[in-house]
Amino acid sequence: MLIIDGEARILHLNAGAERLLNRQVGGLSCKDGRLSTAHSINKDRLKALVSTATGIPAVGGAMILGGEQNRQVFVTPLPAASHFARDWQTPLALVLVMETDKKFPTLQLLSTLYDFSPAELRVAAALLAGKSPEQHAQDSGVMINTVRSQLKRLFEKTNTHRQSELVALLSRAPPLQN
Structure with missing residues (x-):
C-alpha cells in the first residue's frame, strides 16, 4: 500500500510496498521519490490513473502490470476524511498492489x-x-x-x-x- 499525491510522489508506504519497490520486480519502481513503472506504456497508464484519482471528480481505476509475477495496481482517491489524509492538504490517492491470483473484495x-x-x-x-x-x-x-x-x-x-x-x-x- 502506498499513498501518493497528484504528481505520484510517495508520501507513505507500508513495509510490503517498500520491499516491492526495493526489489524492483513486477514493473514498479521509485524514481526521485515518485512511483513509476519500467515500461513506457505502463508509465502513461499509471500517470492517467493518478491524475483521475486526484482530479475533480476523483475516480479510481486499475491496471495490470506484467513481469515475473502479474500484479494488479489499484489507484483510488483517498477521501479527505480518511485518517491517512490528515497530514497533507492536497488530493491524495491510495495505491494497492496485489498479485493477480489473489482476490480482495471491492466492498x-x-x-x-x-x-x-x-x-x-x-x-x-x-x-x-x-x-x-x-x-x-x-x-x-x-x-x-x-x-x-x-x-x-x-x-x-x-x-x-x-x-x-x-x-x-x-x-x-x-x-x-x-
Missing part, C-alpha cells in the same frame, strides 16, 4: 479505505444488493433509526449526500486494463 477494500464499522459495512452491502434501508432493518432485526444513523455515517465517511451517490461510489469497481 472490503472500500471498507478499509473509508473506515466503515462492521454495521456500516452490512448496510453498504445491503444497499449494493438492492435493498432499501427499511428492508435491511427488517432483515437484520434492527430499528430503522439505527440503519438511518449508520447510513448517515456512511454519507459522512464517503463524502456523499444521497443514497444514490453512495451506491454509485460503492458499486464502482475499478476496471482492469490489460
Whole structure:
C-alpha cells in the first residue's frame, strides 16, 4: 500500500510496498521519490490513473502490470476524511498492489479505505444488493433509526449526500486494463 499525491510522489508506504519497490520486480519502481513503472506504456497508464484519482471528480481505476509475477495496481482517491489524509492538504490517492491470483473484495477494500464499522459495512452491502434501508432493518432485526444513523455515517465517511451517490461510489469497481 502506498499513498501518493497528484504528481505520484510517495508520501507513505507500508513495509510490503517498500520491499516491492526495493526489489524492483513486477514493473514498479521509485524514481526521485515518485512511483513509476519500467515500461513506457505502463508509465502513461499509471500517470492517467493518478491524475483521475486526484482530479475533480476523483475516480479510481486499475491496471495490470506484467513481469515475473502479474500484479494488479489499484489507484483510488483517498477521501479527505480518511485518517491517512490528515497530514497533507492536497488530493491524495491510495495505491494497492496485489498479485493477480489473489482476490480482495471491492466492498472490503472500500471498507478499509473509508473506515466503515462492521454495521456500516452490512448496510453498504445491503444497499449494493438492492435493498432499501427499511428492508435491511427488517432483515437484520434492527430499528430503522439505527440503519438511518449508520447510513448517515456512511454519507459522512464517503463524502456523499444521497443514497444514490453512495451506491454509485460503492458499486464502482475499478476496471482492469490489460
